[in-house]
Each structure stands twice: as C-alpha cells, then as structure tokens.
Amino acid sequence: MRNLKRALSLALAAIMLIGMMVVSASAVSYNDLTDKDQIVNKDAVSMLVSLGIIEGKPDGSYAPTENVDRAQMAKMLSVIMNKGVDNSALYQSVNSGLTDITSNWAKGHINYCYTTGIIAGRGNGTFDPSATVTALEAAKMLLVALGYRADEANFTGNGWDTNVNVIATQKGLYEGLENMDVSAALTRDNAAQMIWNALQAVEVEYTYTLVTENGQLVSKVVVQDKAQATVGTDKYDYTLLYDKYKATVTDEAVLKTVDLDAKGTYTLTTADGKTYTKVAGDYTNLLGQSVRVVCKMDGTSVDSVYGVFAADDNAVVSARVNQIESLTANKIEIDGTEYDLASTGLYHIQDGVYASGLGLSKAATSFDTFTLIDNNGDDKYDGAVITTVTPAR
Numbered sequence: 001m002r003n004l005k006r007a008l009s010l011a012l013a014a015i016m017l018i019g020m021m022v023v024s025a026s027a028v029s030y031n032d033l034t035d036k037d038q039i040v041n042k043d044a045v046s047m048l049v050s051l052g053i054i055e056g057k058p059d060g061s062y063a064p065t066e067n068v069d070r071a072q073m074a075k076m077l078s079v080i081m082n083k084g085v086d087n088s089a090l091y092q093s094v095n096s097g098l099t100d101i102t103s104n105w106a107k108g109h110i111n112y113c114y115t116t117g118i119i120a121g122r123g124n125g126t127f128d129p130s131a132t133v134t135a136l137e138a139a140k141m142l143l144v145a146l147g148y149r150a151d152e153a154n155f156t157g158n159g160w161d162t163n164v165n166v167i168a169t170q171k172g173l174y175e176g177l178e179n180m181d182v183s184a185a186l187t188r189d190n191a192a193q194m195i196w197n198a199l200q201a202v203e204v205e206y207t208y209t210l211v212t213e214n215g216q217l218v219s220k221v222v223v224q225d226k227a228q229a230t231v232g233t234d235k236y237d238y239t240l241l242y243d244k245y246k247a248t249v250t251d252e253a254v255l256k257t258v259d260l261d262a263k264g265t266y267t268l269t270t271a272d273g274k275t276y277t278k279v280a281g282d283y284t285n286l287l288g289q290s291v292r293v294v295c296k297m298d299g300t301s302v303d304s305v306y307g308v309f310a311a312d313d314n315a316v317v318s319a320r321v322n323q324i325e326s327l328t329a330n331k332i333e334i335d336g337t338e339y340d341l342a343s344t345g346l347y348h349i350q351d352g353v354y355a356s357g358l359g360l361s362k363a364a365t366s367f368d369t370f371t372l373i374d375n376n377g378d379d380k381y382d383g384a385v386i387t388t389v390t391p392a393r
Contacts, residue, residue, distance in 0.1 A: 029049065029050070029280070029281065030042075030045060030046035030049050030050070030281075031281070032056065032060065033045075033049075033056050033060065033061060033062045034056075034059070034060040034061045035061040035062055035063070035064070036062065038062075038064055038065070039062060039064045039189055040064065040189050041064075041176065041189050041190065041192055041193040041196075043196070043307075043309035043310070044176075044192040044193040044195070044196035044197075045062060045064070045189070045192045046307055046309065047196055047199075047294060047306065047307045047309065048076075048192050048195060048196060050281075050294075050306045050307045051084055051199075051245060051306055052079060052084050052086075053076050053079050053080060053084070053195065054076060054188075054192060054195075062188065063188060064187060064188050064189035065187055065188070065189065066187065066188050067132045067133075067185040067186065067187055067188070068132065068133050068138070068185075068186050068187070068188055068191045069129065069130050069131060069132055069133065070110075070119065070127065070128060070129050070130070070131050070132075070133055071104055071105070071106035071109070071110060071129035071130065072106070073119070073133050073138060073141060073191070074106055074109040074110045074112075074113040074114075074118075074119055074129075075088075075106050075109040076191075076195060077109075077113055077118055077119070077141060077142075077145055078091075078108075078109035078112045078113055079109075080145065080195075080199070080240070080244055081112070081113075081116070081118065081145060081244065082112070083244045083245065084244065084245055087108075087112070088106070088107075088108025088109045088112070089108055090108065091107075091108040091109070091111040091112045091115075092107055092108045092111070094108075094111040094112075094115060096110070096111045096114045096115055097125060098110065098111075098114060098121060098125065098126060098127045099125045099126055100126045100127055100128065100129065101127050101129055104129050106129060110127055110129060113141075114127065117144060117150065118141055118144050118145055119141050120150070120156075132185040132186070133185070133186050133191075134182065134183055134184060134185060134186055135174075135177075135180055135181070135182040135183070135184070135186045135190065135194065136161050136164055136165060136168075136182045136183060137186075138186050138191060138194055139164050139165070139168035139173050139174075139182070139194065140155050140160070140164045142168075142173060142194060142195065142198040143155070143164065143167055143168060143171065143173075145198065145240065146171065146198060146201055146202075146203050146204055146240060147203045147204040147205055147206075147226075148167070148204060148223070149206065152206070152221060152223075153167065153223070161183075165182060171197075171198070171201045171202075172197050172200070172201055173194050173197045173198055173201070174194070174197070175193075175197050176193050176197070177190055177193055177194065198240055199239065199240045199241040199244075200239055200240075200241060200249060201239060201240060202225045202226060202237050202238055202239055203225070203226045203238050203239065203240055203243055204223050204224060204225055204226065205223070205224065205225075205226050206221055206222070206223055207221075207222050207224060208220070208221055208222070209222055225238075226238035229242060231297060234297075236248050236297075241294075245296060245306075246296055246297060247294055247295060247296045247297070247306060248294075248295065248297060249292050249293070249294050250274070250292055250293045250294075250295065251272075251292070252290040252291070252292060252311045252313070253270035253271050253272040253274065253290065253291065254270060254271035254288065254289070254290055254291075254347075254375055254382075254383075255268060255269075255270055255271075255283065255286050255287055255288065255289060255290075255291045255308070256269045256270055256271050256287075256349070256354040257269045257287075257349075257352060257353075257354055258282065258283055258284045258286075258287060258352070259352070260282075261277075261278075263278075265277075265278045265279055265280055266279040266280075266281070266282060266283070267279070268283065268293075268305075268308065269354075270291070270293070271347075274293075276293060276295065276305050278304070278305075279305045279308070280305075281307065281308065283308045284352075286308060286309075286310055287349050287352075287385045288347070288349050288371065288373045288375065288383050288384070288385040289310050289311070289314045289316070289373055289375055290310070290311040290313060290314055290375040290376065291308050291309065291310055291311060292308070292309055292311055293305060293307075293308050294306040294307045294308070294309070311375075312377075313374075313375065313376050313377030314373065314374065314375050314377075315373070315374040315377070315379075315381075316371050316372065316373050316374075317334065317339065317371070317372040317381070318369065318370070318371045318372075319334045319335070319369070319370060319372070320366070320367055320368065320369050320370075321360065321361075321362075321363050321366035321367070321368045321369075321370060321386075322363065322364050322365065322366050322367060323335050324360065324362045324363075325362075326362065327358075327360060327361070327362050329341070329343075330343065332358075332360070332372070332381070334372075339372060339381050340379060340380045340381065341358065341380060341381050342378075342380040342381065342382045343380075345382065346358045346382065346383055347359075347382065347383035348360065348383055348384045348385070348386055349383070349384075349385045349386070350385075350386040350387075350388065351386070351387065351388050358383065358384060359384060359386055360384055360386065367389045367391055368386055368387060368388050368389050369386070369387045369389060370384045370385060370386045370387070371384060371385045372384050373385065
C-alpha cells in the first residue's frame with residue numbers, strides 16, 4: 001500500500017509538471033501540431049508557439065475550438081511577463097491568500113498574475129481557475145499587461161466592460177476578430193490572435209503633469225504610449241514584444257529565396273536586401289509574397305528569427321501553365337478569367353531562383369505549376385512562383 005501511494009504521488013507530480021511546462025521553440029513547432037489545418041488564426045498560433053507562450057496538447061493537437069480557462073490564461077500571461085521563461089516554480093510558495101489553487105497545476109502562474117494585479121480574484125478569496133474566460137475578460141488582462149492600471153482606467157466596477165472594450169479596440173486587440181462575440185467564452189484559436197495582437201501593441205505609462213483648474217495648480221495623471229526605444233541608430237516601437245522578447249516585426253518585403261543549409265536550417269532573403277540565417281522553419285510556401293519577419297535584435301543585427309508570416313495584402317492564384325489562355329504585357333487570362341499585371345517590377349521565382357520578368361509563357365503542353373501573386377493589394381499581380389514539373393512516362 002505504501003508503494004502504491006508513493007507511485008500515485010509521483011504520477012500526480014509528473015502530471016502537474018507537464019501541465020506547467022512551457023515547451024520551447026526547439027521542442028515543438030507549429031508544423032508538429034496534428035490539427036493545424038483546423039486552426040484559423042495560423043500566424044498567431046505559429047508565432048506564440050515559437051515564442052514559447054502556447055503549446056500543443058499531450059496528443060500532439062492544438063484543439064483550437066476548445067475554450068480557454070483562467071488557469072491557462074494565467075500561464076500564458078505569466079510566461080510573457082517573465083520574458084518567455086517559465087518561472088512558475090519561483091511563485092509556488094507565494095502566499096497569495098487564494099484558497100482554491102493549492103493543488104492546481106498552474107499555481108505558480110496564478111500566484112504571479114494575482115500578486116502583480118494582472119488577473120483579479122473572484123473577491124471571496126478564490127481564483128476560480130477552471131472557469132472559462134471571455135474575450136472581454138482576456139482583453140482586460142492583456143491591457144493590464146500593457147501597463148494600464150485597472151482602477152484608474154475604470155476596468156473595475158460598473159461599466160468596466162464598456163471601458164475595456166473601447167480601449168481594447170483602440171489598442172488593436174480585436175484585429176482579425178471583428179465578428180467575435182466578446183462576451184462569449186474565448187477559444188484557444190481566438191485567444192492566440194488576441195495575445196499576438198497585444199504583443200504588437202505599444203505599452204503605456206502613467207505620467208503626472210501640473211494643470212490649472214479653477215485657478216489652482218493640480219497634479220493630473222496622464223496615460224500615454226511609451227516612447228520608442230533607441231538601439232544604435234535604429235528606433236523600435238516599445239511594444240510588449242520588444243519589451244519582453246527584445247523582438248521586433250519588420251516592415252513588409254517580398255520573400256525572394258529560401259535556401260536549406262547543411263545544418264537543416266534555412267537562409268532567407270527579401271527584396272529589400274535583408275538576409276536571415278539559421279531560420280528553423282521552412283517558409284517556401286511564402287515565396288514571392290510580402291512577408292513580415294519577427295526577429296530578436298542584439299543591438300546591431302538580427303540575432304534569431306522567431307517566425308515569418310504573410311502580410312494581409314497578398315492575393316494568390318494557382319494554376320498550371322497549360323491553363324494560360326492568353327498572356328500580354330499587362331494581362332494574363334487563366335481558364336477564362338483575366339488578371340491585370342503590374343506595369344513595372346514584375347518578377348518570377350522558378351525552382352527557388354529569383355529573377356526579373358514574369359517568366360511565364362503560354363505553352364499548351366507544359367504541366368509546370370505556378371502561383372500568381374499580388375503582394376501589395378492593388379489588384380495587379382506582381383509576379384509568379386513557378387515549379388517545374390517533369391511528366392513521367
């Protein structure tokens with residue numbers, strides 16, 4: 001019996017450890033998720049996996065439609081605020097006064113978020129860790145993480161939801177989620193998008209200024225965006241992403257090449273002349289598209305790449321060369337549909353090689369495939385990615 005109790009105790013401890021673990025980018029990637037085809041907010045989930053904020057389930061899935069509970073939200077926020085590191089063990093013994101988290105897998109994360117004011121309790125000495133989180137509740141937590149003071153921003157008491165909703169909209173927390181019911185339970189898919197939006201938002205700070213009111217000088221609190229950070233000759237928006245990860249999102253640029261190196265990583269080049277080495281992911285599917293690169297900066301150059309994602313302006317049309325019905329300098333017709341071509345700067349990427357010109361010719365016998373790409377949202381296609389196909393006998 002004693003051995004059985006010991007075995008059960010060890011098993012329980014292992015389960016709790018797995019629940020608290022943050023999987024690093026080297027241990028799991030977005031492509032490892034078995035149900036990634038069901039994820040809507042793919043870029044957000046991919047980036048948060050790379051940053052170590054979220055991970056898959058023990059069975060390898062992400063379960064994007066499952067709802068997020070308060071314990072899970074605490075874990076994600078705790079990891080972000082501790083700069084991508086799981087420091088939950090340091091807060092295991094903190095006496096937060098919460099009575100319902102003693103045996104909860106996220107106790108350390110909850111203690112951190114509760115004692116720092118990021119997530120409030122239920123007001124009766126409990127945290128209610130298994131309760132689901134609404135988008136509004138998540139927005140309040142994320143705004144506090146961005147520097148807002150809940151009391152001074154009127155995030156408590158009557159009308160808190162309206163105040164949160166207004167500022168969350170202003171800070172872009174709902175971008176890409178415009179049809180979401182903010183009062184409903186938040187799914188893992190949408191939570192990833194909200195958190196990714198928050199990471200790209202500029203942090204705020206409170207300053208005190210003297211103003212004259214009724215002939216008297218009074219001190220007034222003003223909330224404002226933090227000034228840009230200066231690193232060398234470069235300036236970066238003081239986003240949550242920059243603050244906690246020293247990372248930034250580059251401006252849009254066309255992805256020109258993706259080359260596999262001898263160590264199994266990739267070298268990327270973009271049309272604005274930048275090169276990114278030792279990239280863990282294969283972003284061949286984004287060739288020719290306008291992309292943004294999320295990279296950590298060491299002060300003078302790129303230190304590491306967290307991920308690459310397509311800009312919103314891209315539009316793609318895929319076909320075979322033998323489906324081209326006509327091709328002129330300004331138009332291409334594919335299976336009865338005409339597409340306008342950009343008048344200048346056309347490019348093509350054929351079998352991974354970037355070159356100027358469209359690179360397509362109307363050939364009835366060619367089975368080469370291509371993707372026509374509009375990478376700036378002007379409804380004129382700027383280039384094509386062509387894959388050579390050699391028919392078998």
